[in-house]
Amino acid sequence: MRLSTLKKGQSARITAIHAEKELKHRFNSFGVIKGATITVERYTLGRKTMEIRINKTRMAIRLSEAETIEIGV
Amino acid sequence: MKTIKIALVGQPNVGKSFLINAMGDVKLRVGNFSGVTVEKTTIHFSRDGYEFEVTDLPGSYSLTDYTTEERVTKNFLDDSDYDLILNVLDSTNIERNLYLSMELLALDKKVVIALNMQDEALKEGVQINAKQLSKLLGVECIHTSALEKTGIDELIEAIIKTHQQPTQPFHLQYSDAYEEEINKITAFLQDKHYQSDSQLKTIAIKLLRQDTSIYRTFHGQPIWTELQPLLNKSYQHLYLHYQSKDLDGIFHDEKNALAKGAVAESVKFDNTQSVSLTDKIDAVLTHQFFGLPIFLFLMWGLFQITFEWGSIPMGWIDAFFAMLIDGTKSFLGDTELASVIADGAIAGVGAVVLFLPNIIILFTGIALLESTGYMSRAAFLLDGFFHKFGLHGKSFVPLVSGFGCSVPAYMAARVLKNDRDRLLTLYIIGFMSCGAKLPVYVLIVGAFVAEQQAGNMLFAIYIFGALLGVFAAKLLKITVFKGEDEPFVMEMPKYRLPTLKLLYHTVSEKAFMYLKKAGTYILLASVLIWFASNYPKQAEMDAHYASKIEQVATDEKKVNALKNELALYKLEHSYLGIIGHASEPFFAPLGFDWRMAVALEAGLAAKEVIVATMGVLYGLGNQQDQQSASLADKLKANISLPTAIAFTLFVMIYFPCLAASMVFRREAGSWKHWGYLFVFTTGTAWTLAFIAFNIARVIFS
Numbered sequence: 001m002r003l004s005t006l007k008k009g010q011s012a013r014i015t016a017i018h019a020e021k022e023l024k025h026r027f028n029s030f031g032v033i034k035g036a037t038i039t040v041e042r043y044t045l046g047r048k049t050m051e052i053r054i055n056k057t058r059m060a061i062r063l064s065e066a067e068t069i070e071i072g073v
Numbered sequence: 074m075k076t077i078k079i080a081l082v083g084q085p086n087v088g089k090s091f092l093i094n095a096m097g098d099v100k101l102r103v104g105n106f107s108g109v110t111v112e113k114t115t116i117h118f119s120r121d122g123y124e125f126e127v128t129d130l131p132g133s134y135s136l137t138d139y140t141t142e143e144r145v146t147k148n149f150l151d152d153s154d155y156d157l158i159l160n161v162l163d164s165t166n167i168e169r170n171l172y173l174s175m176e177l178l179a180l181d182k183k184v185v186i187a188l189n190m191q192d193e194a195l196k197e198g199v200q201i202n203a204k205q206l207s208k209l210l211g212v213e214c215i216h217t218s219a220l221e222k223t224g225i226d227e228l229i230e231a232i233i234k235t236h237q238q239p240t241q242p243f244h245l246q247y248s249d250a251y252e253e254e255i256n257k258i259t260a261f262l263q264d265k266h267y268q269s270d271s272q273l274k275t276i277a278i279k280l281l282r283q284d285t286s287i288y289r290t291f292h293g294q295p296i297w298t299e300l301q302p303l304l305n306k307s308y309q310h311l312y313l314h315y316q317s318k319d320l321d322g323i324f325h326d327e328k329n330a331l332a333k334g335a336v337a338e339s340v341k342f343d344n345t346q347s348v349s350l351t352d353k354i355d356a357v358l359t360h361q362f363f364g365l366p367i368f369l370f371l372m373w374g375l376f377q378i379t380f381e382w383g384s385i386p387m388g389w390i391d392a393f394f395a396m397l398i399d400g401t402k403s404f405l406g407d408t409e410l411a412s413v414i415a416d417g418a419i420a421g422v423g424a425v426v427l428f429l430p431n432i433i434i435l436f437t438g439i440a441l442l443e444s445t446g447y448m449s450r451a452a453f454l455l456d457g458f459f460h461k462f463g464l465h466g467k468s469f470v471p472l473v474s475g476f477g478c479s480v481p482a483y484m485a486a487r488v489l490k491n492d493r494d495r496l497l498t499l500y501i502i503g504f505m506s507c508g509a510k511l512p513v514y515v516l517i518v519g520a521f522v523a524e525q526q527a528g529n530m531l532f533a534i535y536i537f538g539a540l541l542g543v544f545a546a547k548l549l550k551i552t553v554f555k556g557e558d559e560p561f562v563m564e565m566p567k568y569r570l571p572t573l574k575l576l577y578h579t580v581s582e583k584a585f586m587y588l589k590k591a592g593t594y595i596l597l598a599s600v601l602i603w604f605a606s607n608y609p610k611q612a613e614m615d616a617h618y619a620s621k622i623e624q625v626a627t628d629e630k631k632v633n634a635l636k637n638e639l640a641l642y643k644l645e646h647s648y649l650g651i652i653g654h655a656s657e658p659f660f661a662p663l664g665f666d667w668r669m670a671v672a673l674e675a676g677l678a679a680k681e682v683i684v685a686t687m688g689v690l691y692g693l694g695n696q697q698d699q700q701s702a703s704l705a706d707k708l709k710a711n712i713s714l715p716t717a718i719a720f721t722l723f724v725m726i727y728f729p730c731l732a733a734s735m736v737f738r739r740e741a742g743s744w745k746h747w748g749y750l751f752v753f754t755t756g757t758a759w760t761l762a763f764i765a766f767n768i769a770r771v772i773f774s
Contacts, residue, residue, distance in 0.1 A: 021319060022139065022441075023560040027133035028325045030562060031169045045361050048457030049466075051565060056166040058565040060453040064461065065560060 003038065003069040004050075011039040012071035019068040028070075030059055038071065076124040077236050080150060082177060083161035084170055085132030086566040088189050088444075090114070091159055091219040091575060093127055095227065113145075114582075120229055128155065134564075135325075136176045140490040150180060151286065156236055157183035164194035164201055164216070165567075167340055171332035172325075174210070178245055179328075181275040183235050184212045187228055191216040196490025198343030205339040211244025243274040247327045250314045253654075254281060254307040262305055265296055280304060281311070282324045322646035340368050351446075351567045358447065364454045371447075373475055375438040379431055379477055386430040394423030394638065413603060421599020424679055424732065428480050432587055433580060435474055435481045439488070440579045442470070448488065449563055449773065456561060462543040463550025465494040466561070472498065472542070475505030476535070479733035482507075483740045484583065497546060498553050499741050503754055506535055509680035515722050516684055517717050521707035538725050602678045602731075605648040614642055641690060663723065663762045664716035673723065677732045715769035719762040726758035 006012060014036050015038045017024060027033065041051040041058060051060050083089045097118030114129040130149055131142035138144050150158070160177050162170040167188075177184055188194075188201055207214040213231040217224035246252060258277040269276060279287040280300075291297050308320065317322050358367060398415040405411035442448045448467065456466030475482035482502045489495040506514070511531075518530045618639040619659050625631040644650050645667075653671030660670045668690035676683040684704075691707045712720070726749055728734060738747040 021322070023562070024319070024322060025135070025137055025325065026139065026562045027559045028322070028329065029137070029169075029172055030564065031172070031329070032562075033326070033329055041355075042361065044454060044457050045365070046457040048460065049453055051359065051453060055168060057169050060449065060456070060466075060561065060563045060565055062456065062561045063630070064558075065562065067258060 001071050003040070003052075003071050004063055006040045006071070008040055008042050011037055013037050014069060015072040016070040017068060018070065019065070021070065023065060031055060031057055032059075032069065038069070053060040074119065074124045076126055077157070078155040078524065079125060079127045079232065080151070080153070080155045080158045081127050081129045081161065082131060082146060082158055082173070084163070084173055085188075085564065086569075087132070087161045087163040088171065088219045089132065089161045090129055090578070091572070092187060092189055092217060093129060094574060094578075095219045095222050095225055096120075097125065109134065121233060121538050123231075123233060127159070127628050128153075133173065135173055141495075142490055143494055145268050149180075150177075153208045157185060157232065159185050159187060159232065161187045161189050164188045164190050165197050165199055167194075167199065167201060168332055168336045171335060172329055175245065175328040175331050178210060178212065178537075179243075179275060179278055181240065181243070181271045183238075183240050185228070185231050185235050186210070186212055186214040187217045187224075188214055189217050189219060192218040192221050200341040200343070202341075206335060209335045209338060211241050231774060243272055248330065250311070251323075251327050252280075257301065257307060258300075261300065263320050265299075267296065278324070281307065281320065283320050297407055344681065349567075354568050355450070355565075359453060364450075368451050368454055372469070373680055375435070375442075379435045379438065379474075383430040383434050387427055390423070390427050394419060394426070397423070408590055413600060413605065417600040417603030418596055421602075422596055422677075424599075426588070428478055428732070429584065429588065431478055432481045432484070433584055435477070436483070436580050436583045437576065439470060439485060440576050443572065444569070444575065444579075445487065446566040446568045449565045452563060453565065458761070460558075460561075460761065462546045463554070464498060464543070464546050465489055465491070466563075469499045470493070472505055472539075475502040476506060478507050478509070479503060479505075479729050480587070480736050483733065483736045484587065486740060491558060491559050493554050493556075496741060496746070497549055499737060500549060500750060500753065501546045502541045502731075503750075504538050504545060506538045507680065507729075507733075509730065510724055512681060512684045515720065516687075516705060516708070517721050520708045521714055521717050534721065534725065541726070541761075584721065599678070599731075602649075602675075605652075606644065606675070607647055609646070611643050611646060644671070644686075644690065659759075663719045663759070664713065664722065665723075666712075669712070669716075669720060673727065676724070677728060677731060679732070680724070683724065715766050718769045719766035722765050723758045723762040724762060726754055728754045 001012075003012070003014075014032065014034055016034060017027060017032070019027060019051050032038070032052075036054050039053045043050045047063060048060055049060055050066055051058060052066075053059075081089055081093060093116055097116075097120055116125075116127040116129060118125050118127075124577060128149065130146045133140075133143040133146040136143065136147045136150065138147065149155075158177055158180070160174050162174065173182075174186060186206075188206075189205060192200065192386065201216070203214045203216050213235055215224055215228045216232050217228055247255070255274060255277045258280060259273040260278065262273050267273070274285060280291075281304075291300065311323055312318050315326070358364060360367075398419050401415040401419060402411050405414070418766050439448075442451070448470070451469065452466030454466075455469050459466055459468055468486075470483045470488050471485040474485050479502055482505070483499060486495050486498050486502070489498055513526075514531055514534050518527050518534075522530045618635055622632050625635070645654075650667075650671060653667045653674060656670050656674070657665075657667045660666075660673075665673075668687070671690060672683050672686040675686040687708070688704055691704065691711060708717070729737065734747060734750070737750060738744060741747070741750075
């Protein structure tokens with residue numbers, strides 16, 4: 001299941017990240033890593049961008065980037 | 074006195090600069106890191122018998138090459154001369170901050186860790202056992218709060234103590250699988266009696282990460298032939314063990330696991346999951362429907378304040394420089410020296426200083442948006458729209474500022490941390506018509522459009538320019554700046570109120586740099602332009618007209634007419650005029666005559682000059698402004714509607730004024746980009762003006 005299937009306010013555990021090297025490193029330094037619990041805070045009006053939270057870190061990512069994050073419930 | 078050189082490192086928004094401010098009576102020195110536009114702040118202060126020299130490195134999430142900031146930090150840590158690293162952490166977000174610390178600890182340097190924002194952490198129920206953490210990491214960890222000024226003495230003490238001791242041996246223990254490969258390599262290097270300033274474990278880790286710089290050092294050495302097969306074997310083991318071929322990724326997994334472990338053993342969380350203030354504010358400011366209107370209102374407000382309030386001190390500055398010019402002239406008399414100083418240097422520098430109020434107000438606004446954390450929210454709301462055109466969500470600040478003046482707009486592009494995003498934005502800022510182009514639009518619209526439609530027409534011109542800009546962005550994105558989209562991943566920091574001191578520092582740095590750099594360039598260039606419009610001298614003509622004027626001395630009208638004739642003649646035969654005539658063929662396909670060519674060329678100095686020059690060239694004397702109905706009439710008589718349309722388009726798009734283009738050069742980082750911008754803007758302006766001219770000719774014939 002991909003991250004973008006989550007609704008606002010839902011959480012899930014990250015099971016895999018299929019990102020390119022650069023994006024993966026970016027995710028890495030923010031704590032978006034396998035095993036972390038991720039919460040979807042909100043989507044923008046056009047559903048192109050979303051706000052996610054891991055532990056104490058909130059971040060904005062594009063939906064296209066969220067597609068690379070695989071989650072399990 | 075002994076000096077301790079400190080590299081100040083931390084992730085963004087951890088209060089690094091704030092902490093340094095709390096540490097001593099600081100003297101700031103601001104400059105740029107060579108070759109890039111990221112600001113470098115060096116701070117000096119002395120305490121406890123030591124002189125401290127702190128280099129405040131730009132905030133970085135990790136030591137990678139991703140953003141300019143991170144590259145600067147990485148290069149500084151690798152190549153520069155410093156005694157120890159002071160790593161500042163946000164205690165409320167300890168785990169993620171430790172990811173960076175784990176990279177720093179692998180660098181084989183002396184490190185001291187400041188667990189900053191201790192006050193906030195306690196409020197949020199985050200309890201860090203600093204002693205335990207120090208033991209785990211093998212470096213001193215000190216609780217600090219820059220806000221409440223606690224822990225500062227202890228931190229200084231720890232820095233001095235660490236400085237006096239030798240560099241600690243490598244302390245971190247990775248997972249067994251990773252350590253095994255490290256051990257194999259260090260054992261081999263030891264057997265070969267390999268000599269190096271760094272610890273062998275550091276070298277081994279770098280080899281396992283396939284770090285390019287370490288490869289370069291090894292490549293020319295005989296040891297390489299034996300090392301290579303060993304490494305290959307280690308890689309195969311790691312690939313197998315981690316089910317991944319991304320060696321750097323493997324290292325990061327290891328590093329993050331260490332951070333997680335350290336947090337588990339030394340941090341206690343009182344889990345009272347109440348709704349935080351940030352959550353409450355975000356519920357409104359990033360609301361799915363209200364978020365955008367609120368943002369638009371805030372931007373409108375900032376824009377209004379910048380250019381409405383700014384115009385008040387601008388009036389004073391303008392008056393001051395006018396006085397200075399008059400004073401210089403009356404002091405030095407009607408000489409060439411007086412003219413070059415007053416009309417050249419002072420007028421040119423005055424034109425730059427004039428924008429200072431705008432800069433100060435706009436940057437105070439931007440500093441507020443950034444330091445409170447709202448900027449990321451705005452970027453979050455807008456990214457969807459901007460991304461369609463290849464721009465970044467944060468591009469809105471420089472682009473909107475561009476409607477006021479391009480100079481602060483180019484500087485505002487620094488909010489974009491990625492080179493490609495920033496360059497792309499820099500290139501299209503010019504499409505947002507700046508305030509100085511308004512007189513030209515007003516003049517031409519006034520001449521050719523019915524009065525009741527003039528306002529709408531002006532608005533349409535601005536909107537059209539902006540639309541051209543975003544399409545130009547798209548075009549540049551798919552041609553010049555093509556390639557994979559950079560990741561957007563952007564932190565949304567907690568809302569925080571900035572302190573006045575920090576605001577003051579940020580804004581005064583910007584203002585000072587603007588004055589210093591733009592001022593020196595402009596001084597030179599203004600003298601050059603003064604020269605081009607005043608030389609060669611026409612002594613004969615001066616004398617000829619002087620006698621003519623004397624003859625009609627009583628008739629003021631005729632005197633003025635003659636003076637205009639002389640001014641026109643002199644300008645036509647100055648170097649600027651000669652260039653205008655020479656470039657006439659270039660402008661002929663657009664329907665422009667040599668006078669319009671000269672006006673456009675003079676407009677390269679400042680867009681305000683366009684109207685003034687046209688006033689002179691169309692025979693109306695020097696003091697022209699857009700209200701002058703007679704200039705509008707003259708224009709209507711002299712140029713056709715298609716030419717006027719083409720001219721408006723050309724002014725809208727072509728090369729920015731001298732002050733702006735110099736700032737562009739600095740922000741883009743090289744003269745090469747300055748040249749590209751010239752070709753790009755002039756080419757686009759010419760092409761679009763040409764198309765518009767020909768279409769209009771068909772329609773209105």
